[in-house]
Amino acid sequence: MQIAIPIYDGVTALDAIGPYEPLSRVPGTDVRFVGVEAGPVRCDTDALSLVADYAVDDVPSPEVIVVPGGGGSRNENGDALLDWIRVAHETTKWTTSVCTGSLLLGKAGILDGLKATSHWIYLDMLREYGAEPTLDRVVEQGKVVTAAGVSSGIDMALRLIQLEAGDDLAQAIQLSVEYDPQPPVDAGSPQKAPDHIVDLVRKVEQSQAGSG
Amino acid sequence: MQIAIPIYDGVTALDAIGPYEPLSRVPGTDVRFVGVEAGPVRCDTDALSLVADYAVDDVPSPEVIVVPGGGGSRNENGDALLDWIRVAHETTKWTTSVCTGSLLLGKAGILDGLKATSHWIYLDMLREYGAEPTLDRVVEQGKVVTAAGVSSGIDMALRLIQLEAGDDLAQAIQLSVEYDPQPPVDAGSPQKAPDHIVDLVRKVEQSQAGSG
Numbered sequence: 041m042q043i044a045i046p047i048y049d050g051v052t053a054l055d056a057i058g059p060y061e062p063l064s065r066v067p068g069t070d071v072r073f074v075g076v077e078a079g080p081v082r083c084d085t086d087a088l089s090l091v092a093d094y095a096v097d098d099v100p101s102p103e104v105i106v107v108p109g110g111g112g113s114r115n116e117n118g119d120a121l122l123d124w125i126r127v128a129h130e131t132t133k134w135t136t137s138v139c140t141g142s143l144l145l146g147k148a149g150i151l152d153g154l155k156a157t158s159h160w161i162y163l164d165m166l167r168e169y170g171a172e173p174t175l176d177r178v179v180e181q182g183k184v185v186t187a188a189g190v191s192s193g194i195d196m197a198l199r200l201i202q203l204e205a206g207d208d209l210a211q212a213i214q215l216s217v218e219y220d221p222q223p224p225v226d227a228g229s230p231q232k233a234p235d236h237i238v239d240l241v242r243k244v245e246q247s248q249a250g251s252g
Numbered sequence: 253m254q255i256a257i258p259i260y261d262g263v264t265a266l267d268a269i270g271p272y273e274p275l276s277r278v279p280g281t282d283v284r285f286v287g288v289e290a291g292p293v294r295c296d297t298d299a300l301s302l303v304a305d306y307a308v309d310d311v312p313s314p315e316v317i318v319v320p321g322g323g324g325s326r327n328e329n330g331d332a333l334l335d336w337i338r339v340a341h342e343t344t345k346w347t348t349s350v351c352t353g354s355l356l357l358g359k360a361g362i363l364d365g366l367k368a369t370s371h372w373i374y375l376d377m378l379r380e381y382g383a384e385p386t387l388d389r390v391v392e393q394g395k396v397v398t399a400a401g402v403s404s405g406i407d408m409a410l411r412l413i414q415l416e417a418g419d420d421l422a423q424a425i426q427l428s429v430e431y432d433p434q435p436p437v438d439a440g441s442p443q444k445a446p447d448h449i450v451d452l453v454r455k456v457e458q459s460q461a462g463s464g
Contacts, residue, residue, distance in 0.1 A: 054273035054429065061266035061402065064297045071299040080292075080303055085276045087283040089303035091292055139430075159430060177434045189430025190273065191406065199436045211439035211449045216457065217266065218351075218371060218401025220440025221433035222389045224411045227423035228432030237423045245428065 050112020262324020321352030
């Protein structure tokens, strides 16, 4: 199964690497990082580059696409990337996103009339594309699956593996990446975090047109 | 605070990117990916390259080092990398590892007499370096902190942030990366996974001298 992960300047690394790591462990998968052109892209922190081995034109009809978010997804003038998403979606088995990657799916016209999610701060922007924002961590609408902020792509990937190959493989891959989360604090969603933390994160993120 | 993440051919991407993503969001941090030489390194899946902006010689005395694991950590003949870890450790505030990155700390002589962890499959190898293997997800021994397999670096990073800056910042960063795990199956550790899944993963991993 060919899986394409489009990356671009301003991408949030964990949005892409979170799902890549479990998906790449499915036997027989061919995971390809694609850019508008092949070569390095700079992540949103400006501390790291990821290399796209392929240009989008080299990977016209993947069976799965996983669109990560990041600052670049909100400023993206890369029509070539949106065009590729739009065309690839016509023949995918699964069209998926992590974090503000859903805004790119929205811009490509894929979310009209669907429930979808995104990073909680940007959730309302989904309405601009005809989507119905939801706070679920992974939202499944037929072949379109959107995940919440940044780290949620790990959960989404395990869900895709479960849907495609069943519980045994999902469990095996969860165990191989030892995904047994034990965060030392419990503030991973706006429902769980104290109000002053939610306000702080919203303020910082919006002042930076930040990452996610 | 300067944080160095050494990467090398055969590294497991999520081992490095998991902790990078929260740590890079701490105000005032300067996260640097370092290689024996600056430039791209190839991850264990052969589907992705990460770019080290710096050579290890350019970053001699970081305050924090985070050593990721991967197939390359078990075949590593890169004495330059081990020498750098050994010398950098003398002046770090925190010396940390994810997954089989702890085997590199062990080879560098840092774990002698300490409790430590690693990917569950490789845990016993820690004894070769005088360490006492433990199955905890994050093991703190003074300034030496080791984390379990692959995804555990996210939890470790949040713990470091909590130790350095307190609960508020750890919560804020957990919320900014929306780390509210909801895996669809519950097999993230060898204690939780069914026996046949544990056996399967062990067999596959050992036949591949696989990733982790």
